[in-house]
Amino acid sequence: MTQTVADYLLERLRAWEVERVFAYPGDGINGILAAFGRADNKPAFIQSRHEEMSAFEAVGYAKFSGRVGVCMATSGGGAIHLLNGLYDALLDHVPVVAIVGQTNRSAMGGSYQQEVDLLSLFKDVAHHYVQMATVPEQLPNLIDRAIRVALTHRAPTCVVIPADVQDLKYSPPGHVFKHVPSSLGVSWPTSTPEDAGVARAAEILNAGEKVAVLVGQGARGARDEVLEVADLLGAGIAKALLGKDVLPDDLPFVTGSIGLLGTRASYELMQGCDTLLTVGSSFPYTQFLPELDQARAVQIDIDGGLVGLRYPYEVNLVGDAATTLRALLPVLTRKPDRSWRERVEKSVAHWWGVIERQSLTDADPVNPMRLVWELNERLPDDAIVTADSGSSANWYARCLRMRGSMRGSTSGTLATMGPAVPYAIGAKFAHPDRPAVALVGDGAMQMNGLAELITVARYWREWSDPRLVVAVLHNNDLNQVTWEMRAMQGAPKFVESQTLPDVDYARFAASLDLLAIHVDKPEDIGSAWDRALAADRPTLLDVRTDPNVPPIPPHATVEQIKDAAEAMLKGDENALGVIGTGLKQKLQEFLPGRRNQ
Numbered sequence: 001m002t003q004t005v006a007d008y009l010l011e012r013l014r015a016w017e018v019e020r021v022f023a024y025p026g027d028g029i030n031g032i033l034a035a036f037g038r039a040d041n042k043p044a045f046i047q048s049r050h051e052e053m054s055a056f057e058a059v060g061y062a063k064f065s066g067r068v069g070v071c072m073a074t075s076g077g078g079a080i081h082l083l084n085g086l087y088d089a090l091l092d093h094v095p096v097v098a099i100v101g102q103t104n105r106s107a108m109g110g111s112y113q114q115e116v117d118l119l120s121l122f123k124d125v126a127h128h129y130v131q132m133a134t135v136p137e138q139l140p141n142l143i144d145r146a147i148r149v150a151l152t153h154r155a156p157t158c159v160v161i162p163a164d165v166q167d168l169k170y171s172p173p174g175h176v177f178k179h180v181p182s183s184l185g186v187s188w189p190t191s192t193p194e195d196a197g198v199a200r201a202a203e204i205l206n207a208g209e210k211v212a213v214l215v216g217q218g219a220r221g222a223r224d225e226v227l228e229v230a231d232l233l234g235a236g237i238a239k240a241l242l243g244k245d246v247l248p249d250d251l252p253f254v255t256g257s258i259g260l261l262g263t264r265a266s267y268e269l270m271q272g273c274d275t276l277l278t279v280g281s282s283f284p285y286t287q288f289l290p291e292l293d294q295a296r297a298v299q300i301d302i303d304g305g306l307v308g309l310r311y312p313y314e315v316n317l318v319g320d321a322a323t324t325l326r327a328l329l330p331v332l333t334r335k336p337d338r339s340w341r342e343r344v345e346k347s348v349a350h351w352w353g354v355i356e357r358q359s360l361t362d363a364d365p366v367n368p369m370r371l372v373w374e375l376n377e378r379l380p381d382d383a384i385v386t387a388d389s390g391s392s393a394n395w396y397a398r399c400l401r402m403r404g405s406m407r408g409s410t411s412g413t414l415a416t417m418g419p420a421v422p423y424a425i426g427a428k429f430a431h432p433d434r435p436a437v438a439l440v441g442d443g444a445m446q447m448n449g450l451a452e453l454i455t456v457a458r459y460w461r462e463w464s465d466p467r468l469v470v471a472v473l474h475n476n477d478l479n480q481v482t483w484e485m486r487a488m489q490g491a492p493k494f495v496e497s498q499t500l501p502d503v504d505y506a507r508f509a510a511s512l513d514l515l516a517i518h519v520d521k522p523e524d525i526g527s528a529w530d531r532a533l534a535a536d537r538p539t540l541l542d543v544r545t546d547p548n549v550p551p552i553p554p555h556a557t558v559e560q561i562k563d564a565a566e567a568m569l570k571g572d573e574n575a576l577g578v579i580g581t582g583l584k585q586k587l588q589e590f591l592p593g594r595r596n597q
Contacts, residue, residue, distance in 0.1 A: 005136050005161070006035035008170040009099070012143045013043050015184050018070050020044045020429055021099075022057040024081075026074020028101025028114060031166025043070075046429065046459070049451040051078045053422045055085020056448075058096045060419070060426025063409050064384055068095045068150050069426065075101040075163070076114030079121065084416055086125045086156040091413035092242060093217070093303075095150035097157050098126065104164040105134060118160045126158035133161045137173040140182035148186050191302060193317040193324055201298040201315045202331040208275025208296065210340045211235035214258065214289075216243040217412075218280020218301055218321055223247060225325035226279060233277075234335040236344030238266040240283040241397055242412040249401040252345040259288050260553050261397035264589065265351040267554035269344060278313070280321045282306045284413070300324050355399055357588040363546035363581065365520050368392075368473050371543055372399035372439065374525045375471075378533055381405060384427045384436045388420035388444040390480040392473050394551035396439050418448035424468055425455055432463035435533065438470045442500055443478045445470075450508055453540065457512035460538050468538040469529075470509075475547035476500045483551055492572030509540030520544040548577035550585060 003011075009032060013021070021043050025033055036045050048054040051073040058069030069089075073082050079100045089096040100122075102108075103115045122130045129149040131142050146157040173179035205211060211233040219226055223246060230237050230253065238258040239246060247254050255265035270276075270290050276297040283289075289311050290297075299313040300321055307316035317324050359373035372395040379385070381404025387396035393410050402408065407427075411419045424438040440449050449470065460466050473479075482498045485491045506516035515535045519528045519542065532539035 001038075003170045004031065004035060004166065005133070005139060005168050005170050006031040006166040007038060008136070008139055009143065009161070009166075010035050010039045010043065012140060013070065016068075016143075016147055018043050018068070020046050020061065021070045021072050022046045022048060022054040022061070022426070023072035024048055024051045024054055024074070024078060026078045026101065028075030028078065028103065028163055029072060029099075029161075029166070031163060032072070032099070032101070032161070035166075048422065048455055050448070051081035052084050052418070053448060053452050053455070055082045055096070055098070056088065056419045056422035057426040057429070059085055059089045059092070059094050060386065060409075060423030061430045062089070062094045062096055062426075063092070063423070064407055064427040065430035067430075068097055068147055070097045070099065072099045073101070074114075075103055075118070076116055079116065079118055083121075083125060085419075086122075086158075088411050088414045088416055088419060089156040090125055092411065093154040094156075095154050097146045097150050097159070098122070100158060100160050101166075102132065102160050102162040105162050106164070108162075118158075122158040122160075126156050128153045128155045129157040131159060133159065133165050136165070136168050136170045137179055139170065140173065141180045144182040144184065151186065190323050191319040192327055193319040195327075197315060197317050198324075198327050199331060201317055202328060204296045204298055204314055205233055205275060205277060205328075206333045208233070208273075209335075209337070210273045211275045211277065212269045212273035212290070212295070213237040214240065214276065214278045214281055214283060215246050216240040216279070216281025216283060217246065219243060219246050220280070222279065222322035222325055225322050225329070227251075228329060229277070229325055229332065232329070232332045232334045234338050234341040235277070236269045236341065236348075238262070238269055240281040240412075241393075241410065243281060244397065244400075245402050245406060245408045248403045248406075250403050252348055253341055255344065255348055256351070257397040258283065259285050261394050261551070262288065262554050263351050263398060264354065264554040265344070265347045268347050272343070276311065278311070279325070282309055284310065286310050354589045357591060358585050359399060361584055361588065363522070363549055364577070366522050366525065366543055366545050367549055368475075368543075368545040369395055369399050369549060370522055371471060371473065371525055371545065372396065375437070375529055376401045378526075378529045379406065379437070380435055380533070382434050384408065384424070384431065384434055385439065386410065386420045386423040386427065386436070387439045388441055389415045389417050390441040390444060390478070391483070391551055392420070392439040392441045392444075394480075395473075417444045420444060421449040421452045421456075421470060424470070425452065425459070428460075428463050428468055433465050435465055435467035436469070438468070440470060440472050441479065442472055442474045442476065442503070442505070445472050445505060446500060446503060450503075450505070453509055453512055453514065456538050457514060466537050467533060467535060469532040469541065470539070471541040471543060472505045473545045474505060474542055475545045476502055477547040479547050480551070482547070486572070493574060495573060504542070506540055506542035509542075513537070515539040516542070518542050518544075546577075546581070548574050548581040550581065552585060
């Protein structure tokens, strides 16, 4: 049988050990779809409900597997739909390859149906590498480079293949003028900074008396080294949102997340330190770092384009996090005075007490913090947790306690709505033997999650561990924006934009033969999690949460909360609930002990 370009494309993906392609069909990729059939569906075609979900699933797969994610779409609208997910990959530094169809070469430039200038369309999001195949001999080079560039830059790349090219007989590049042969595989170097830079960094860190460490996702492979450095320096460690799973939260000197979604302990760590070490993070919010003249600072990052940002670092070390820290360790001096570490640990213990009390305060009907807090003691040590953008990200960042080998992620930099469910699907294809939990606001569930439950229903029997729990924070409000309007604009809730139609999410899940559980009483949360995490199939928790529980920033004062709430009395339909709940939550910070009495 004659091998077509499409046949060779799949062969090359298999050679790169690509096992799955997250995609949606269309006539612009008909030739490739036919090749999947001839190849016995290897790699596996994973059909989403929408091309944006295909991209998100590829991002989730790449985030949790450490391998390249591959997504595919047809020409025109299908290609356009990929963009949001690819921008998520770009901003969170995730390797994803998009394979996109195009109209026949003979129609290009003729305003033909579904003709879009795809090279221009993808030029920003896939600027590291976007190319179109026009002859069969290009294929090995285009695919190989797209994968290698995606892995090198931890970014999306794109290969466009016109429909007629897909059906051409494949012929390899030859040993001739203007052909470009290619090869498989890549072996990565371990990047180490120069000795002089390491020595300068050690001088700064050794001189500090109150050292703070900030880790991001770039420190994920350096857990032991980060802990050893922090032990020598007597440091506390804060985590950027994408680095939440880098270190467990049961360590007494780990202060948790930083920023608007962060903890009071992280805020106090940064406010009190005289030295800052940042490892693998480009955390963007300078106002949550030390004052610009407060601390001497060192940054470590594998990407030279990301060092020196956000803060006046004296030393910027470009290198792999683990290797660089190992080079630094022998020249660090153990600090005999542990009073700073003890202060940090006291702050951390107090903060977890605050979170517990805030989580267990009464709400109408269910406190959303309690939903996450009660998950902590039930999550298996190898669970994968995804969170959507919105208020669910607040509770993920503050209330969820990572431990063991748990993994977690959200749309960190793009902060787009809708990735939690497709992320979890990608995670299940990356680790079919591990349980996954998606924390989703009802806005994101209506936007993307409901339809993608159909994808869950289609594929869950392929996973060795069938547990995928989607917990919907059901409050009929686009809650994060509602709070942002109140806090940042001094504006009451605008009902026309913020109120959502009421949907029975559990009933929809039950129609797909998934386990469906309604929760509208706080005392039922624990048993609902128990049922879901013991189920023999995926589960939808439809939890009626209180929209008036505020995501209070760590630096907010009681007076600021009171002033903002009182301003809402001018017209916010939930003003009284906001005032009462907000003050009650903030006051938990000033109470001793761990539990409500």
